[in-house]
Amino acid sequence: MDALAHIRRFNRAVTRQVGALNSSFLDRGRPLGSARVLNAIGRGQGDVAKLRQALALDSGLMSRLLRGLESEGLIVVEDDPEDGRRRIARLTEAGQAEFAEYERLSDAQAADILSRHPDQTALLAAMDLIATALTRAEIEIVPCDPLDPRARDCLQHYYAELAARFEGGFDVNLSKDPEADDMRPPRGTFLLALSDGVPVGCAALKGGADYAEVKRVWIAPAARGLGLARQLMEAIEAAARDLGQLHLRLDTNSALPEAVAMYHRFGWDEIDRFNDDPYPDRFFEKRLNP
Amino acid sequence: MDALAHIRRFNRAVTRQVGALNSSFLDRGRPLGSARVLNAIGRGQGDVAKLRQALALDSGLMSRLLRGLESEGLIVVEDDPEDGRRRIARLTEAGQAEFAEYERLSDAQAADILSRHPDQTALLAAMDLIATALTRAEIEIVPCDPLDPRARDCLQHYYAELAARFEGGFDVNLSKDPEADDMRPPRGTFLLALSDGVPVGCAALKGGADYAEVKRVWIAPAARGLGLARQLMEAIEAAARDLGQLHLRLDTNSALPEAVAMYHRFGWDEIDRFNDDPYPDRFFEKRLNP
DNA sequence: GATTATTTCTGATATTAGTCAGATATCCTT
DNA sequence: AAGGATATCTGACTAATATCAGAAATAATC
Structure with missing residues (x-):
């Protein structure tokens, strides 16, 4: 067939x-x-x-x-x-x-x-996959408040995925959860990828004195493989430039090999540990041209 | 959301x-x-x-x-x-x-x-799931030659699934593969569940001297949970009655607990081993009223 | 065999959808 | 300030779709 x-x-x-x-x-x-x-x-x-x-x-x-x-x-x-x-x-x-x-x-x-259909979760996932495939050209990336319900929705999926993929699970309270204010202008930003109004990914820039951190990079399973991560990372870098933050850092984990590979691919340099957060074990930085 | x-x-x-x-x-x-x-x-x-x-x-x-x-x-x-x-x-x-x-x-x-979409298999599976959900009322069960390409297609999926779920894998050559003639009238039959022409399940009746065997009961993942198994089993029993086969048997495996549960639910009685096929470890029979 | 129902076909007409040309007002660029 | 571009609107027209009423032929029923 x-x-x-x-x-x-x-x-x-x-x-x-x-x-x-x-x-x-x-x-x-x-x-x-x-x-x-x-x-x-x-x-x-x-x-x-x-x-x-x-x-x-x-x-x-x-x-x-x-x-x-x-x-x-x-x-x-x-x-x-x-x-x-x-x-x-x-x-x-x-x-x-x-x-x-x-x-x-x-x-x-x-x-x-x-x-x-008896398995409504599967049906919804299938619909998301198809809707995303059919409208992939029309995914827009927009800034959004980190406390917006759509942002919270993405973050919940993000935490759930970390919990599933880290051996010891993941408890957001043990991690250095950035204050919402650090992810709002003028210090930082929170970006949402929207496909016809439905959030299919997010990324945050957390402003700081010496450097800004990229956090919470997540793509909905239905939208993976479409190059959305690159779009989001480019948007984050553009936002950082606009905010005058030219020194970027981020941390991630070996349990997320596709993320590690992605940061290498996108021109990030791997560096030594720069914080004492218990979850990450891989650290990157990137310096932007003004 | x-x-x-x-x-x-x-x-x-x-x-x-x-x-x-x-x-x-x-x-x-x-x-x-x-x-x-x-x-x-x-x-x-x-x-x-x-x-x-x-x-x-x-x-x-x-x-x-x-x-x-x-x-x-x-x-x-x-x-x-x-x-x-x-x-x-x-x-x-x-x-x-x-x-x-x-x-x-x-x-x-x-x-x-x-x-x-980069993952075409996932996209097709999602389409199948949705198409099946949308047209579930219109699934028809039709007899079909066991060597028909659509039947072969179902059987390949069936074998692949057994190979994945049995601990030691599955090799159809080691199993007692019924002759195609045994699954054709007047000895037996081969039924296909079609949703808009696409096969989404199958079941075979293999005629024999003392009893007929039900074999190759398979439902496409996208069509599971819709009650299709019951439809197929009822169709097989009806076909058996038409062929004058009132004594039915089948074998299955503990590695397929949903199948075992299904046969119990559909009024089959568990019996002792009645063949020396290496794969099955659970055996059932059912006697039909004429 | 008469009556009723079903199926297709034709004519008349209405509504909806799509196209084109030009008029008018406003914006943009130089 | 002038010329070109853009957005909306109107009028005239065509094509496609939908609806209704009735005619003709056949089937089904009593």
Whole structure:
């Protein structure tokens, strides 16, 4: 049985699924085009130009769809204060209610899919893997507060993975957990890799007097092998330069050979132990050009 | 991060994917409706009534789409000899060529998706898991020749799994490999579980003089937990009844505890060793009512 | 054999989606 | 300040999709 047969089967299965979702959307009595626009606006895509690009719509069609939603009282379209040519759409109260109904429909469908498999964790992992593969070009790296729930989410996965891979386990309380303030501007930063809003990786820069430390570099299993680590490390270095931190250090562990190999590959120099944290046994530094 | 966010992301990713596939289909200069009908016919859905149901089309629209394809010379629509009201569509030679082109387009896209992830095995496994979950209601169990490539495919997976799970490995040549003839009517049968044409499980009945043996019960990892084993075992028992084999036996191994538990659960009685095959160490039998 | 149901087909019509050309207002660059 | 680029909007048009009503042929049922 060749691989293509499996992909064809997958394509047919999800095509049906998408068709079912679309027709359930039509049950709300609005053509699919309008529904798509309404949902995109509800999801924060208010900028009409971006909206048009995201939905690949002709400007004429877009304009008419907006007029339609406007006359239904679901949206208002206002001039962009920063650019008189552009316009920005936002939901009215009625529009928000309608958007919430679409979200409810979509969530009900999602719950239904989830209920179709006994191993929901495996199903979610499979979905993540596929969604990441399909949207790999669109992973964006954004700064984020280290206490943001999405950041906490990444860190929990990170700690859990360390606990699983270190022989003696891992207790974050025994490690030198950086203060959140050290990972916020102007001292440092915390970066999140987002794929369609879902966090799939993180990395932190912890500011210090003599040097800055790179911490908490983690990539979701579903997103490994896509070159995301390089993107994150480059973003961290760029952030360090912006903050005037040109002397970087980090520590890691031999139990994470792919991390050790990665730092070597990315031009880090291995150095002697520079702290007394009980977990790391490998230490690196890198000096940046201004 | 809750599960629904992950599913929504998956939905968006595959919706885009489906959209891309659809628009690549449009590159062949035929509206999507016609293309869908042509493909359904090519995949064996010739019966116009079933076609209409499968694609959820109005009878008027269906009729016009068929006329369109007919006037393009891609299909011929003939009366159903068994029911004068019904009609049956089939591809002409030109239609088959056109259908093959669509398959090629779809395969090219499939190959492209596959190339987007470094771990293609994991990606395929994830696709299988999802496709199986989405189409679980539509798994069909069909008899099949034991030498059919799809059967060989299942058996290879089966042997590989035994090799991985038995302490000393597994060599099919040391085991009593049933002759293919014993697993064909009228002596026995070989059943395949198909999900949209892809084999996701198998089971064999090997005919014998005193009793028939159930062999080669295997479920693809992606399809486990869906109750497929019960379906297969019930189908095997039904086949045994049809063949007049009311005394069934099987052997298995303690290294496969879920199999042992399953046979107990399905009403099999554990008995003493009844053969000298080196691999099994657990033996079962079941007597069927006629 | 009459009645009812089913299947397909045709005609009429409506809605949705997609395309193109040009008008207008604004922004950007020089 | 002028010219070119960009964003939106409107009008005119085409194609595709969807819906409805009824005709014709056949099957199923009583």
